[in-house]
Amino acid sequence: MEIQTTRYEAQAILFSAKIPRLALLNLSIGKCHDRLPTVNVWRNHGIESLIPLTTPFFDYQDWKVDFRLGGYDDTLMFGTWQAADAEILWLDSVRFLVNMSFGEWLAWLAQRLAALRAVSRAPIILATWSNEPRGTERLQAVADGLPAVYFADLQAACGEFNVPLLDSRSAALAGTPLSSFAQLVLARALACHWLPAALSPPIKAVALDLDNTLHEGVLGEDGVHGVRLTPGHAALQSFVKSLRARGIFLALVSRNELSDVEALFAARRDYPLCLADFSAVEVTWGDKAAALSRIASALRIAPDALVFVDDNPGELASVAMQLPQVHTVYAHPDADLTRRVLGFYPGLWRWRVESEDTKRVQDLHANTEREALAAEVADPADYFRGLQVKLTFRSDPTEQLARLADLCNKTNQFNLALRRFNLAEVAACVERSDARVTSVQLTDRLSDSGVIAVIVAMSQGEQLVVDELCISCRAMGRQLEDTMILTALQESAAFFGHTQVAFRVRIGPRNQPALAWLARLIGQSDTPAAGLHVLPVDKLLEFPPAEGVVIAWNDQ
């Protein structure tokens, strides 16, 4: 409780528009570090004075980061490379452009990134800037040329807060031309945006209280037209609405009468948010932790993919105690501050918005209609035909790597091997001639659910070893698991000419659905043990796909 209170109090310093350096350095947040990532830093200018500034931001998210700093090296030889969770290229572009043109530098940089990619499977953050015309786009293109390489534009990060990137005074003393203000802004961006977006599973939903959070005042006391939409609250609502457009679920959790809340959103046309923007609404006088559990269940997400925002520290403490996985944010009277806390909340920011993300919100709404249809139709084949269900399989789909890595890292229930391949590792599997990566996309007449399954199989001797098998929870319960997995494996086994399939199993805290599926497939009554479970390919070939489902391969 005390640590949570300290965290809420720290929000005012960590997420202020102008970060106070002294207060930041003196900030002491409870140090219950549950994540200890190591980060290799390859640089040609100083980062030492920025690292102490990142510590409070990492403490806020219970991280302790071990930065391994190499010496200044304009040649980027990576000679002292050791495995790490992330790689950062911390580069002063101006130093390079003294001796070569911008185009020459980009070509050389692409080559050095490829060299690092060849030895490291960790995400790579290219942190630099360009003053050249279209320089930013060209640097972005270099990063996009390799899997799991991300361009952190230092100039743009400073521009967002209107602070100068460079200060000639600091170069001689600190070994970096970055200004004092830039160091503060970049420390926050590195700790709250860039590293969490590269290393952590994404936050998928924001659950918000209503009174004194989304507006000023109490609906039950002030009435529909008495509660106030301050400019700060309007900006907060607009920001929250923009999250929905990026595929992040919104939920409303309020102690009010539902009829009052409905009347509020119907009457207040000045509110950027409308009630339909919330994928889950829990307006009750009951326990908010219980409401959040129901929301996570309705949205088919794990509690650790949910952020709860409330102005009542008591409510936040109660939720933190009952659901410690749920992230909690204190909603300040200054709604601009609340907006910045959410804007920087680790895991909410993305390097890019994938089309799969935006499908998530609309697909959930279609589920209600699917469930109604399933209740009406007894024959599964009629149900599939009625919905025009189609499964599209793709082998080694290089264009879907980010989504496949997301599935590997975020799927907990239907995840048989829990290998947790990151983007670079999935990309390496796609490249290997002795591996087969198959993705499955699910569509029906109600919505495109997107890519909802990934199967990674390796050719090892006589066996096709299934090294990773994940199905998104948004596709579970639709009686398509057998068709998705076995159709994919039939193709992979035929491709390599194997006679046996071996399923790799790892027991996790929540992967019982995947284990139960395998037990049924191999005719075992107990939960399969960790290790390999072998099945003759003949058994796979006996399996017919679900009747009424359209099967397509590689966009046929």
Place this chain on the structure above:
Amino acid sequence: MDYKSIEEVVLKALAAVLKCEVTSDFSRENTPQWDSLKHIEVIFTVEDELDIQFTEDEMGGLDSVSSIVGTILTRHAT
């Protein structure tokens, strides 16, 4: 601002950066951990707290608590 209140800010900045107890007789000469990297952090922290910016010429001479306070007082006086 008077000498005492400026000195208080400088000592707070120094303590926050060096992570140790500090006194008004601290200088770069008698404090090994006050190296060039820590020095720029101290200077930036003092600038931030007092909303001032030292010139490059001034920065070279800011090597003790008293010299930092003295430089700021001189600025206020002119």
